[in-house]
Amino acid sequence: MMPMIEVQRVHHLGIRVTDEQQAIAFYRHFGFEVERRADGDDVTILTNPSGVEINLIYNGVDLTGGKNILMDVPEKHPGYTHVALAVGSINRTLEALKESNIAISQGPVTFGRKGYASVFVRDPDRNVIELRGRYTDEEDVEGLEYYDPKA
Incomplete structure (x- = not known):
């Protein structure tokens, strides 16, 4: 029998963004506030009152002309x-x-x-x-x- 890994919950969501401040302003509408910035990394950790955590990775580069490669193009990428x-x-x-x-x-x-x-x-x-x-x-x-x- 294959051993099972006990996943208890989602710990956090990592989202790559192109503009840190613009992303922070957007996610504030959903109750998220800056908890801290990661030392030596392009990551800002946001949390909301329910304990949901988002890690904004602010080193994104837009090479698709403002399109989401997974949702806005005819080809379906994984x-x-x-x-x-x-x-x-x-x-x-x-x-x-x-x-x-x-x-x-x-x-x-x-x-x-x-x-x-x-x-x-x-x-x-x-x-x-x-x-x-x-x-x-x-x-x-x-x-x-x-x-x-x-x-």
Whole structure:
């Protein structure tokens, strides 16, 4: 029998960016603040009140003309396409995105699990972030659509 490695949780998310300050300003909209900068490395560690950690690696170079190589070109390259962050309320999230002038790239959509909806946004380097939250039967999620991968 193959030995199993006990993965307990995701420790942090590393995101390569081209502009450290622009990325910090963006992720502050999601409750992240600078915890510290790594000594001798191009890394800034951000955390939010829930303990989620993002490592901004600020040595990125844009060679694709502002496109995300994993999402914005016809060829499908292997790699991580997005991160999904759990949010408390999809409606409050939609309101906050609107107030913060953060463009929604897709959604709100539901993937069939009742009571959950997702909205997708892009950071300044076009990295995709899914914000997934709950809604109740009494709530109306404006513009909610069912995701159909064949459409």
